[in-house]
Amino acid sequence: MVSVPHRPRTSHRDGGQRVLICFALILLTLVSAGCAYGRSSVDRRTYVQKNEVLFQGLPKFPGSRVVSQNSNPYRAGDYEPVIGYGTLFVLTLPRASTPLQIGRFFSRKLRPTWRLDSQLEHRIWNYRKGRSAVSINVENWERRMMEVFVDHESYGKLGR
Secondary structure (H helix, E strand, O other): OOOOOOOOOOOHHHHHHHHHHHHHHHHHHHHHHHHHHHOEOOOHHHHHHHHHHHHHOOOOOOOOEEEEEEEEEEEOOOOOOEEEEEEEEEEEOOOOOOHHHHHHHHHHHHOOOOEEEEEEOOOEEEEEEOOEEEEEEOOOHHHOEEEEEEEOOOOOOOOO
16 A cells, blocks of 8 residues: 555635735735835926926027927836936927027027037037036927927936
């Protein structure tokens, strides 16, 4: 006769409790991971409002008009708290606008208060003033569109 090791019997009730405990532990782990990912060290509304104030203080290219605005969070690394929000404004441009005209306009109006940090292919101009950043992008000028990206507190973060 073959000997079978003795296993204590568990009721269906005990098995159900084990399943509930495992489920609770998995749920707790997922919730805590989600909270860590979703947490923020800055208040979104206040941060975005300051970006909007910064944008309102910028010169407006004649004939341009804001058609949309969107703010997105950024983090120092994956699963890190939100450390800021960049706000993108999309504007329409008048028909006769060229990248050269737009670039010269902002260069005249922003300097010397704002410093030109970089220029990419005469289509994107990145300016800095203190901790604030402004990027003027006219890559879509042929479609009569321009983007202005602002962050009132960009510098001093992300290794800048």
